[in-house]
Amino acid sequence: MSVIVLALGLVLCVEGLVFALAPSRLEDLLRSLAELPVETRRLIGLAALAAGVFLIWLARSLGV
Secondary structure: OHHHHHHHHHHHHHHHHHHHHOHHHHHHHHHHHHHOOHHHHHHHHHHHHHHHHHHHHHHHHOOO
């Protein structure tokens, strides 16, 4: 359970940094994403999911 709380905390830190350091760039990114076709956004989401699963597997394999 502590690993899940740690992971959520790390995600919130990264998300918070984006909002704090570059809010206007985030708006530009959201506009750009809205212009992409749905299938492209779905593929980006699946790639992010696969990368996340890989990083979790890697961290668990290294004993973190």
